Amino acid sequence: MSGPAFRESTPRLTLDCEGLLCPLPVYKAGLALSRMSPGDLLELVSTDPGSLADVPAMARQRGDHLRSVVTEGDRHVFLLEKGPAR
Amino acid sequence: MIAEDDAVPTDPSAPRRLALVASKGTLDQAYPPLILATTAASLGWEAGIYFTFYGLDIIHRERLEKLKVASLANPAGPIRLPNLIGALPGATLGATAMMKKWMSNAAMPTVPEFIEMASGLGVRFFACATTMGVMGVTAGDLIDGCDIAGAAAFLDYAATADVQLFV
Numbered sequence: 001m002s003g004p005a006f007r008e009s010t011p012r013l014t015l016d017c018e019g020l021l022c023p024l025p026v027y028k029a030g031l032a033l034s035r036m037s038p039g040d041l042l043e044l045v046s047t048d049p050g051s052l053a054d055v056p057a058m059a060r061q062r063g064d065h066l067r068s069v070v071t072e073g074d075r076h077v078f079l080l081e082k083g084p085a086r
Numbered sequence: 087m088i089a090e091d092d093a094v095p096t097d098p099s100a101p102r103r104l105a106l107v108a109s110k111g112t113l114d115q116a117y118p119p120l121i122l123a124t125t126a127a128s129l130g131w132e133a134g135i136y137f138t139f140y141g142l143d144i145i146h147r148e149r150l151e152k153l154k155v156a157s158l159a160n161p162a163g164p165i166r167l168p169n170l171i172g173a174l175p176g177a178t179l180g181a182t183a184m185m186k187k188w189m190s191n192a193a194m195p196t197v198p199e200f201i202e203m204a205s206g207l208g209v210r211f212f213a214c215a216t217t218m219g220v221m222g223v224t225a226g227d228l229i230d231g232c233d234i235a236g237a238a239a240f241l242d243y244a245a246t247a248d249v250q251l252f253v
Contacts, residue, residue, distance in 0.1 A: 021192055023125040027203065030128030061102070061129035086099075086130070 012041040018075065022050050026058050029080070033064055036082045041067075044078040051076055102126075104133040105244035107252045111140030113153035113185055113197065114163070119253045120144075120200040126249075127207035134247075135204075136240040137232075138214035141253075142221065145211050145229050150197060157181040164188065205231060212240050 006012075015032055017025040025046045032042055044055065052069070055078045059066040063083040070077045104126040108119040119135050126133040143149040157177035158169055164184035167177060189196070195203065205211070212235040213228055225234060233239075244250050 019193055021194060023121050023128065024193070024195075026125055027128045030130075030207075058129055061131070063130070 006041060010039065010041055011036070012043060014043040015045065017044060017046045017048070017051075019047060021048050022054060025051050026054050029055070029058060030062070033062065033080065033082055038082050038084050040082045042080040042082065044080060046076050046078070047074050049074075051078070055080070100246075102129075102131040102249070103243075103247040104131055105240070105247035105250045106133070106135045107240075107250075108135050108137050108141035108144055109139050109253065111143035111149070111153065113155050113182060115141075115253065116144045116150075116153055116197045117200070120197065120204055122251070122253075123209045124200060124204045124207060127204065127209050131248075132208075132210075133204075134210035134212060134240075134243055136212040136214060136235070136244075138217050142214060142217045142223060144197065145201070145213060145232055146223065146227055147229055148227070150201065150229070153182075153197060154178050155181040155185045201229065210243075212243070214240075 013032055013036065015028055017028055020028075025044065025048055029042060029044050036042065046055070048054075052071075055069075056066050058064075059080060063086055065081040065083055067079040067081050104123060106119045106123060108116070110116075119141075123133040123135050137145050143153060155163055155178070157163060157165055157167060157172040157180065160172070160181070163181050165172075165177065165181045171177065186196075211229070211232045213232045215234050215236045217223070218234065225232075
């Protein structure tokens with residue numbers, strides 16, 4: 001899932017979904033991604049174990065790209081890149 | 087033999103579609119269709135819920151605020167009581183209060199909040215016309231934005247859905 005290096009100037013939004021359960025991380029990420037432009041980055045932080053399966057599925061269904069997942073303890077940090085407009 | 091007119095044209099670029107039937111009017115059973123529809127819409131899908139029979143209470147202006155969890159014949163409910171005890175006055179209110187506390191402790195939205203979220207994402211709410219007639223529910227009793235529909239209209243919507251589920 002490693003993608004190209006992103007420029008410092010690439011717009012990046014962080015969404016803290018710690019403590020939230022399904023469907024809230026996907027709901028909040030969907031809202032945020034809908035307002036972003038293709039190529040923009042969204043960093044989603046979640047503690048819901050289900051999000052390890054849900055976030056890749058969301059990216060696949062929406063046509064966005066999951067660039068990386070970093071897990072530290074029960075905290076998962078997803079880096080999503082907004083896909084092309086459909 | 088299928089006539090040519092019966093072929094449903096499918097646009098490959100059309101978004102996926104979820105068609106749900108919500109047939110139960112308890113607090114616990116209001117959540118699954120609302121969660122699934124909200125998620126589908128968050129994925130960029132079209133989503134519609136057909137509220138039928140007791141499920142109609144979920145989009146009833148007054149009743150949606152008063153949905154309850156059954157304490158009787160609900161062995162997996164929030165309060166696990168023998169049926170004889172579950173039938174006592176107050177048991178349903180106790181089970182309902184406990185479910186609401188669970189949801190609130192888990193930072194889960196309430197049913198009215200989920201309806202707001204789903205509606206904001208464009209989820210369509212279909213109200214079963216037959217249920218309305220049988221139970222004496224009028225259009226004015228329902229939350230704004232519902233489409234009153236019979237089975238044929240819902241099946242027409244569901245015919246091109248990629249996922250159809252009965253809850």
